[in-house]
Amino acid sequence: MNMNYLVVLFDGMADYPLPELGNKTPLEAADAPNLKGMAKTSEVGMIKTVADGMKPGSDVANLSVLGYDPFQYYTGRSPLEAGSIGIDMKSTDISLRCNLVTLSDEPEYADKTILDYCADDISTAEAEQLVAYLGEKLNDDQFHFYSGVSYRHCLIWEHGTLDIGTLTPPHDITGKPIHDYVPAHPNAQKLYALMRKSYDLLKDHPVNQARVARGLRPANSIWLWGEGVRAELPDFKEKYGLDATMISAVDLLKGIGKFSGMEVLQLPNVTGYIDTDFDGKANAAIDAFKRGKNFVYIHVEAPDECGHRGEIQNKVRAIELIDEKIVGPVTAALRQMGSFRVLITPDHATPLSIRTHTNDPVPFMIYDSEKPRQGVEDYCERTAKMTGLYIDTGYTIMNHFLEK
Incomplete structure (x- = not known):
């Protein structure tokens, strides 16, 4: 039958x-x-x-x-998403989920709060511009940004490591100050540096200025989590x-x-x-x-x-x-x-x-x-x-x- x-x-x-x-x-x-x-x-x-x-x-x-x-x-979560958006990961690559989030505006990065884990469900078209801009400024022989859908994107870390401590999903800490959740492991300090730099790059980006003018939250930082190796x-x-x-x-x-x-x-x-x-x-x-x-x-x-x-x-x-x-x-x-x-x-x-x-x-x-x-x-x-x-x-x- x-x-x-x-x-x-x-x-x-x-x-x-x-x-x-x-x-x-x-x-x-x-x-x-x-x-x-x-x-x-x-x-x-x-x-x-x-x-x-x-x-x-x-x-x-x-x-x-x-x-x-x-x-x-x-x-890991991110390698599954990486495969979906066409990234052919090498066995030595680490993939990380890269959320576009909205952080509050305290002067010190670690003092900020996650106001929204998805930046008001930012559109894919807007997000592509922001992720492309981050790539222009931050891609190097170790790190490469790839855009996905809405707030969900991907960072590939060539010859990276999974020995990086705990990376917390942003939807678990919305409304909380991030100082207890920023990457603290010595091997994750390069990732934390990317997160801090992303805020400086994105906070005044024209896409975010236009969003604020429309009464929407800006996607003013990345948040990294969901790390893993190639999936089979x-x-x-x-x-x-x-x-x-x-x-x-x-x-x-x-x-x-x-x-x-x-x-x-x-x-x-x-x-x-x-x-x-x-x-x-x-x-x-x-x-x-x-x-x-x-x-x-x-x-x-x-x-x-x-x-x-x-x-x-x-x-x-x-x-x-x-x-x-x-x-x-x-x-x-x-x-x-x-x-x-x-x-x-x-x-x-x-x-x-x-x-x-x-x-x-x-x-x-x-x-x-x-x-x-x-x-x-x-x-x-x-x-x-x-x-x-x-x-x-x-x-x-x-x-x-x-x-x-």
Whole structure:
């Protein structure tokens, strides 16, 4: 029997109950009739996508969901993004994620505060100008800047080292003074020098002057983190026998797709936020199935971004939009094509109350058009815990989903 497989990955969707939502989570509070309808005949439970001892990032968690053991295959976040934007890393290269951030204006760099980890979601066009300018001024025989999407960029450090201490993700310390988080390890002092120089170069750049004039935050510094070496992943088709397509707005997921041999679609109006082109993602997925692909992974960043920003109603709305504009239309199209199976899951939790990732188990749901089962009245954290089904080793979910 031919079977199509769909994964809809709600990045950062899992959360804690909130007083503002009547002690419900955003998922529980969302008006999501497609998810709710599927839950009644689906397998619902909890899954630990991020093993204890690993950082709860989308890199580790999405590798797990796709069936790759992060302890074996994870080499750092930035190398996956580097691969996505076409950087052919050498074995001696270190790649670092380079955020464009907004810092406060205290005279000493270490006294500044991260006001915004994404500089008001700076546009890719503006960011390209800033990163190109940094490259003109700072590229040398060791360091090279590459532009990515929006605030997410890449620094390649030739003959670098991973022995650099702890580099903290900027979304974990938004609103905090940076003096406790600037690179302190002796081997990281060249990186810290680049960060300080970037502020001097960017604070009065015409792009930032224009942003301030429009009431937007300036992208006045880089912030380096997510270091790693070149990534290597087994081919997804060889591993699972499925012809796969990756649909995402962010370089991290595109990189995972590229390194695992998937078709990676480049869609024009996807942003990684609640203003993304949900319809475009759905249409691309339907088209992929019509073209003969039998596995499509749709990653949607919006719930995670809303969690980092503490935007309660936007996080609820993001879930509703994914349900309405992606889950509904794509499953309806699959029903017309024959048998199909759907995995719905977050990669990790991004609780609004703390505005950063956790490694808490997250709720998953598997729907099979051919094998209805006794499900639950709704798909949310509460009902998923009530079923008692718990998958402790996250990377086994793909074999479970595919019934391998």
